Amino acid sequence: DIGTILPFFIYHFPTRNEISRVLPRSQTVFDKILQKARTLADCEPEFQKIYYFGPGEEYCAFNIGDKDILINACTFRTIEKSFLLRNKPEPNQELELLTRQKWNKYLTTPNFSTRQDSGYIPGVPFIDWTYGCSPTAASMLLWYWDSHGYGRLVDYFFTRW
Structure with a gap:
């Protein structure tokens, strides 16, 4: 059996997992991604690694000539790695504080069942x-x-x- 478990961590969200009984998309369509990379330059692209930013945001990184290029495994959209790094999100202190307060409440509550109503009808x-x-x-x-x-x-x- 084949499966994929990808935990991802975002500073303003609880940890999430993507679990499936298939290979990651970057592996199942790798040949098509490599073909796309080959159309971007006259030289053979050098595969570097896979970046996973969340569902639908899985990229294969290639060095093509003098550029590092990322190709989205779902859309085949290309983006220069330097552009992505220049525009990365900055942590929001207020969201981080709210998340920490929420988790502190979870971790210090002696009995989850009496904390509040479940919210289910x-x-x-x-x-x-x-x-x-x-x-x-x-x-x-x-x-x-x-x-x-x-x-x-x-x-x-x-x-x-």
Whole structure:
């Protein structure tokens, strides 16, 4: 079996993981990315490494002539590495402070179950987070409507695996 686990850390978000039972896109389409790199110069591109900035932001880095070029594994868009480094986001002190306060609250609360209400409405099924917050919330809502007689809105279920 093949799988990919990519944790990513952003200073203003909790840690997130991207988990799938496939190879990373940068590996599955590497030949096409290399072809794209070859069209950018007369010399053979030298592969350097893969950069992963989050979902949809996976880049293969190449040295082509005197430039370091990144090619997006999803869109095949090219960007000069120097441009990316010049424009990198700066930490926001206020967001960092809020995140630290939130985590401090989580870590110092003696009993999570009494901390506050879970926020779930009785009868709404729990669906594991899939493809983002909005699709997951919409699935929960449709399932709730369907199970309470509001029409056959859900015909079947499937797993993404």
